Amino acid sequence: MYQYSEQDHQLLLERVEQFRGQVERRLNGQLSEEEFKHQRLRNGVYLQLHAYMLRVAIPYGLLSSEQMRTLAHVARKYDKGYGHFSTRQNIQYNWPKLKDVPDILDDLAKVEMHAIQTSGNCIRNTTSDPLAGVSRDELEDPRPYCELIRQWSTFHPEFNFLPRKFKIAVSGATHDRAAVAIHDIGLRLIANEDGETGFEVHVGGGLGRTPMIGKVIRSFLSKEHMLTYLEAILRVYNKLGRRDNIYKARIKILVHETGEEEFRKLVEDEWEKIKESGLGLRDQDIDWIKGFFKDPDYEDLPDSDADYENLLLSNPEFARWADKNIELHKQSGYRIVYLSLKTAHQPPGDVTADQMDAIADLADRYSLGQIRTTHRQNLVLSDVKVQDLPALWEELKLLELATPNYNHVTDIISCPGLDYCALATARSIPISQAITERFDSYDFINDLGDLSINISGCINACGHHHVANIGILGVNKKGIEVYQMTLGGSAREDASIGKIIGPAFTADEIVGAVGDVLSVYLDKREDPEEPFLTTYRRIGEAPFKEKLYG
Amino acid sequence: MGNYIKDRKVDEDDWMPFTGLEEDASLPSGNIYVPLDEWLKTRDHLLARNDRLGVALKNTDDPALLEKDLDRLDLIVLEFPKMADGRAFTQARILRERLGFKGEIRATGDVLQDQLFYMQRCGINAFEIRDDQDIPSSLKAFDEMTVTYQPASDEKFPIWRRES
Numbered sequence: 001m002y003q004y005s006e007q008d009h010q011l012l013l014e015r016v017e018q019f020r021g022q023v024e025r026r027l028n029g030q031l032s033e034e035e036f037k038h039q040r041l042r043n044g045v046y047l048q049l050h051a052y053m054l055r056v057a058i059p060y061g062l063l064s065s066e067q068m069r070t071l072a073h074v075a076r077k078y079d080k081g082y083g084h085f086s087t088r089q090n091i092q093y094n095w096p097k098l099k100d101v102p103d104i105l106d107d108l109a110k111v112e113m114h115a116i117q118t119s120g121n122c123i124r125n126t127t128s129d130p131l132a133g134v135s136r137d138e139l140e141d142p143r144p145y146c147e148l149i150r151q152w153s154t155f156h157p158e159f160n161f162l163p164r165k166f167k168i169a170v171s172g173a174t175h176d177r178a179a180v181a182i183h184d185i186g187l188r189l190i191a192n193e194d195g196e197t198g199f200e201v202h203v204g205g206g207l208g209r210t211p212m213i214g215k216v217i218r219s220f221l222s223k224e225h226m227l228t229y230l231e232a233i234l235r236v237y238n239k240l241g242r243r244d245n246i247y248k249a250r251i252k253i254l255v256h257e258t259g260e261e262e263f264r265k266l267v268e269d270e271w272e273k274i275k276e277s278g279l280g281l282r283d284q285d286i287d288w289i290k291g292f293f294k295d296p297d298y299e300d301l302p303d304s305d306a307d308y309e310n311l312l313l314s315n316p317e318f319a320r321w322a323d324k325n326i327e328l329h330k331q332s333g334y335r336i337v338y339l340s341l342k343t344a345h346q347p348p349g350d351v352t353a354d355q356m357d358a359i360a361d362l363a364d365r366y367s368l369g370q371i372r373t374t375h376r377q378n379l380v381l382s383d384v385k386v387q388d389l390p391a392l393w394e395e396l397k398l399l400e401l402a403t404p405n406y407n408h409v410t411d412i413i414s415c416p417g418l419d420y421c422a423l424a425t426a427r428s429i430p431i432s433q434a435i436t437e438r439f440d441s442y443d444f445i446n447d448l449g450d451l452s453i454n455i456s457g458c459i460n461a462c463g464h465h466h467v468a469n470i471g472i473l474g475v476n477k478k479g480i481e482v483y484q485m486t487l488g489g490s491a492r493e494d495a496s497i498g499k500i501i502g503p504a505f506t507a508d509e510i511v512g513a514v515g516d517v518l519s520v521y522l523d524k525r526e527d528p529e530e531p532f533l534t535t536y537r538r539i540g541e542a543p544f545k546e547k548l549y550g
Numbered sequence: 551m552g553n554y555i556k557d558r559k560v561d562e563d564d565w566m567p568f569t570g571l572e573e574d575a576s577l578p579s580g581n582i583y584v585p586l587d588e589w590l591k592t593r594d595h596l597l598a599r600n601d602r603l604g605v606a607l608k609n610t611d612d613p614a615l616l617e618k619d620l621d622r623l624d625l626i627v628l629e630f631p632k633m634a635d636g637r638a639f640t641q642a643r644i645l646r647e648r649l650g651f652k653g654e655i656r657a658t659g660d661v662l663q664d665q666l667f668y669m670q671r672c673g674i675n676a677f678e679i680r681d682d683q684d685i686p687s688s689l690k691a692f693d694e695m696t697v698t699y700q701p702a703s704d705e706k707f708p709i710w711r712r713e714s
């Protein structure tokens with residue numbers, strides 16, 4: 001994990017003091033709300049329906065147990081005892097008081113955390129693969145590059161007032177768990193013919209009103225050029241991105257309106273002029289940053305364990321959990337464990353302060369003191385010994401973090417929706433809970449296999465409904481909340497935008513409609529191994545339409 | 551026009567904006583700056599004077615159009631029409647870092663205390679601060695942050711390449 005230097009600490013302290021001054025000027029009326037908005041938004045503070053919301057950055061989703069304890073402390077002392085993990089691997093607090101925010105930031109700074117650039121029209125927290133460094137399908141660990149991007153983008157003087165927010169994701173594995181195709185810039189580590197690793201550069205992906213899959217504007221970029229190339233893209237965007245219409249201001253619209261070819265040319269021309277600048281990465285720079293992300297000292301262990309194997313055979317409940325929530329690790333004798341934040345009685349992604357403290361303890365005892373957050377709003381313990389799995393499972397069960405549903409029907413992504421969000425047009429959390437309750441039987445979950453359902457409470461699409469196999473978008477039609485359904489989306493390496501299947505459903509109908517879609521799938525799949533998305537792509541939308549509206 | 555800060559000090563502004571020069575009109579005296587389109591038309595005429603010259607860029611103008619003139623110019627005026635419109639940050643860096651402009655680069659428009667740090671890093675050294683901004687705290691804003699990660703007009707290298 002990256003360790004802060006003295007200067008990194010210094011920067012955080014200065015930023016807290018600066019923000020404290022801004023809050024003071026706001027509270028004594030020197031700053032208007034409109035002008036304060038630009039300042040607080042650059043520090044993760046939103047004005048929501050009931051209160052201010054504070055979004056804290058979790059760089060590329062990596063947390064130490066100490067940091068997790070601080071998040072628990074913040075939830076307890078300044079909020080209502082819980083926090084919400086977002087699809088961007090960050091955590092949000094829904095009830096802080098504005099006057100407390102500087103103190104919260106002070107507490108966070110002590111453990112190298114902050115809220116810098118978690119909102120506003122600037123470069124946001126870089127996201128990544130939650131299995132970085134431990135998965136079996138990884139070409140190279142993306143985290144060192146994420147950290148370089150974090151440093152380069154933090155208070156970048158040229159790019160702090162962009163046309164719109166800007167999100168970067170980096171992935172280093174065959175399977176894309178970072179959704180690179182739906183980011184303003186997505187970097188995928190790949191190898192060229194000579195075996196050199198570098199980046200495939202995707203630009204202009206994004207959701208919202210105009211969902212788009214990013215375009216590959218460079219098929220191979222040497223690592224030394226990563227930051228100069230990013231700077232060139234951002235510069236073209238800052239110059240030419242639209243500022244006349246907030247809905248057309250993202251880089252995806254610029255790429256679309258300029259044309260992929262012309263956009264590529266603009267970037268390459270700018271890049272030619274800066275590629276030899278001081279921002280180039282030398283081998284020693286890359287080695288230096290990689291030094292922070294070295295493999296821990298794994299023990300030399302056999303890949304199986306007798307007690308573990310016995311429990312798999314004797315305890316079906318354990319076997320289900322192991323089947324759904326455990327993944328192989330690159331190191332023999334270790335496993336990756338998903339902590340499901342999806343139950344029928346907590347909003348997706350919500351964790352209580354007590355749970356956070358307990359998770360921190362589990363990480364210390366079982367997983368080298370680290371926790372990761374995922375794009376699908378779950379948590380990961382990345383380095384658990386096989387022999388510890390039974391004990392860990394017992395403890396997770398008590399904490400209600402052992403629902404065996406990872407990447408299955410009840411592992412729903414949901415934005416906060418009308419329960420919290422000032423922009424919402426419909427409720428989303430109650431819908432996700434209703435769906436979870438309806439399908440909450442292990443046999444059914446298991447039978448349905450790999451499946452994603454995402455829910456957004458308005459067209460801004462924070463719940464990423466466009467890229468779910470089954471997407472649900474809440475809209476307000478003449479004062480009534482109704483729900484539009486999209487089918488066939490994917491946020492993975494085969495990324496695609498789902499298609500609207502037909503007229504919207506009422507809140508009472510939507511759960512039944514999901515059931516109908518699932519029954520068509522079960523009926524039409526070639527065999528139990530064929531996942532929902534494959535079936536949908538094979539048979540098309542007609543059978544689903546027929547069932548829903550026929 | 552607001553309060554004028556140059557090189558981190560409150561200063562007297564001895565420049566005048568000027569527009570509408572006719573080909574045959576008499577030349578104005580004093581330090582003047584003109585919009586880019588007028589500069590491109592009346593450049594030679596204006597250069598015949600002895601006083602100092604500046605050009606004002608709209609934030610959609612390409613600073614490279616001034617490339618050949620930069621050693622004759624003492625001032626380039628950039629505009630921030632709204633605080634949230636950050637295009638002139640890029641123009642400033644191009645002028646300082648790519649085109650090597652050594653004269654005054656001035657920020658005008660919605661110039662607020664909280665942007666001064668970023669502006670200065672992009673090579674802007676003079677500011678027409680909006681009237682309602684507090685001057686003493688604006689002067690302090692330049693030093694509110696002392697750590698910078700990335701190269702800009704004030705640093706050639708990112709933090710990890712400095713002093714090593």
Ligand code: SF4
Nearest residue numbers: 415421424457458462
């Ligand atoms: S999708 Fe809409 S309702 Fe949901 S969090 Fe985003 S802005 Fe709010």
